[in-house]
Amino acid sequence: MFENLKSQPADKILMLMQAFREDPRENKIDLGVGVYKNAEGVTPVMRAIKAAEHKLWEEQTTKAYVGLAGDPAYSDAMIKLILGDAVERGNVAAAATPGGTGAVRQAFELIKMANPGARVFVSDPTWPNHVSILNYLNIETVVYRYFDRETRGVNFDGMIEDLKTAQKGDVILLHGCCHNPTGANLNAVQWQEVINLLNERGLIPMIDIAYQGFGDGLEEDALGVRLVAANCPETLIAASCSKNFGIYRERTGLLMAVANDAGGQALNQQTLAFLNRQNYSFPPDHGARLVTMILNDEALRADWAAELEETRLGMLTLRQGLADELQRLTGSDRFSFIAQHRGMFSLLGTTPDLVEKMRVDNGIYMVGDSRLNIAGLNAKTVPILAQAIVDAGV
Numbered sequence: 003m004f005e006n007l008k009s010q011p012a013d014k015i016l017m018l019m020q021a022f023r024e025d026p027r028e029n030k031i032d033l034g035v036g037v038y039k040n041a042e043g044v045t046p047v048m049r050a051i052k053a054a055e056h057k058l059w060e061e062q063t064t065k066a067y068v069g070l071a072g073d074p075a076y077s078d079a080m081i082k083l084i085l086g087d088a089v090e091r092g093n094v095a096a097a098a099t100p101g102g103t104g105a106v107r108q109a110f111e112l113i114k115m116a117n118p119g120a121r122v123f124v125s126d127p128t129w130p131n132h133v134s135i136l137n138y139l140n141i142e143t144v145v146y147r148y149f150d151r152e153t154r155g156v157n158f159d160g161m162i163e164d165l166k167t168a169q170k171g172d173v174i175l176l177h178g179c180c181h182n183p184t185g186a187n188l189n190a191v192q193w194q195e196v197i198n199l200l201n202e203r204g205l206i207p208m209i210d211i212a213y214q215g216f217g218d219g220l221e222e223d224a225l226g227v228r229l230v231a232a233n234c235p236e237t238l239i240a241a242s243c244s245k246n247f248g249i250y251r252e253r254t255g256l257l258m259a260v261a262n263d264a265g266g267q268a269l270n271q272q273t274l275a276f277l278n279r280q281n282y283s284f285p286p287d288h289g290a291r292l293v294t295m296i297l298n299d300e301a302l303r304a305d306w307a308a309e310l311e312e313t314r315l316g317m318l319t320l321r322q323g324l325a326d327e328l329q330r331l332t333g334s335d336r337f338s339f340i341a342q343h344r345g346m347f348s349l350l351g352t353t354p355d356l357v358e359k360m361r362v363d364n365g366i367y368m369v370g371d372s373r374l375n376i377a378g379l380n381a382k383t384v385p386i387l388a389q390a391i392v393d394a395g396v
């Protein structure tokens with residue numbers, strides 16, 4: 003049997019990490035893998051997480067199973083964090099999942115169960131896992147224009163034109179904030195225009211939100227998802243706590259299905275629990291419990307929000323520093339998009355050849371599509387990267 007298996011392509015980002023580790027150069031810079039790193043290059047355990055873990059260790063009396071959809075208190079706290087008061091709580095079904103990836107996967111499975119003919123529209127480009135899971139599940143994928151490689155902003159006219167080719171029941175996958183890999187995002191007016199189109203054509207929005215708090219702030223980053231959930235009859239939302247709580251390996255995510263009435267909610271809730279049962283039964287609890295403890299405790303929550311805000315502002319400072327340095331070196335504003343992008347990533351919009359050249363010549367590691375992880379920089383490496391970008395002729 004095993005001989006029938008086909009070898010799978012190696013993950014490009016993991017290969018890049020390996021090459022970085024093996025590079026002996028001291029001044030090498032890792033802008034590849036999508037984890038937050040502080041100025042010392044460390045991915046820290048957040049203070050509130052440590053405090054909650056300590057408390058949990060003292061107070062937890064059992065590790066017995068929780069529930070197929072996870073702890074309802076986790077769902078409640080996360081729904082409030084993401085959706086605020088945008089929708090009736092009674093219309094939202096939710097289930098804990100192993101990370102945001104688990105939520106994305108379960109959402110795609112739900113789409114397939116509910117409407118096997120639905121196509122899923124994804125942005126060009128999008129997080130590669132979206133496409134690979136869709137392919138794995140044999141769901142037809144349609145790519146819509148998104149990133150304008152000239153302006154490095156959103157090609158909104160192209161996006162709308164492409165979304166107009168979707169048919170009733172098709173699913174439109176949108177990034178809630180901090181678009182991965184581009185860093186280019188919709189503004190409030192554009193979100194509203196997308197919502198109008200979705201409703202005119204009977205299209206179903208699915209929002210992937212993995213970086214709430216990394217862009218313009220916790221509330222600001224939820225603007226798009228809240229507008230969509232409040233104004234569309236049905237919305238799927240896949241959320242991740244990996245980045246904003248810094249609990250990557252704890253695998254903490256949530257899938258939400260927002261219906262337009264409580265009857266729809268009940269059916270969705272059963273379906274989400276069923277899907278968890280089929281795939282892994284009970285979702286992981288440790289990370290979800292820490293998140294719940296933090297969100298429901300005033301002091302822990304304030305400390306978490308403060309540390310997240312420091313993280314966000316630190317990335318904005320690095321963005322501005324890089325854009326300023328490039329402005330100084332080139333005498334032009336063509337890199338100002340770096341300061342306008344939001345989140346951990348910016349797509350430089352250059353060729354794989356030049357990305358490779360910067361790796362070979364300068365020890366700068368970024369993903370081949372020219373995505374750079376802003377958090378991989380610090381005050382010392384910003385000018386080094388800027389010089390390398392100019393030298394490579396980007």
Ligand code: PMP
Nearest residue numbers: 101102103129182210212242244
């Ligand atoms: N969606 C997007 C767009 C992401 O960038 C990520 C993280 N790389 C995820 C979902 C899910 O992350 P995780 O499974 O680690 O929570």
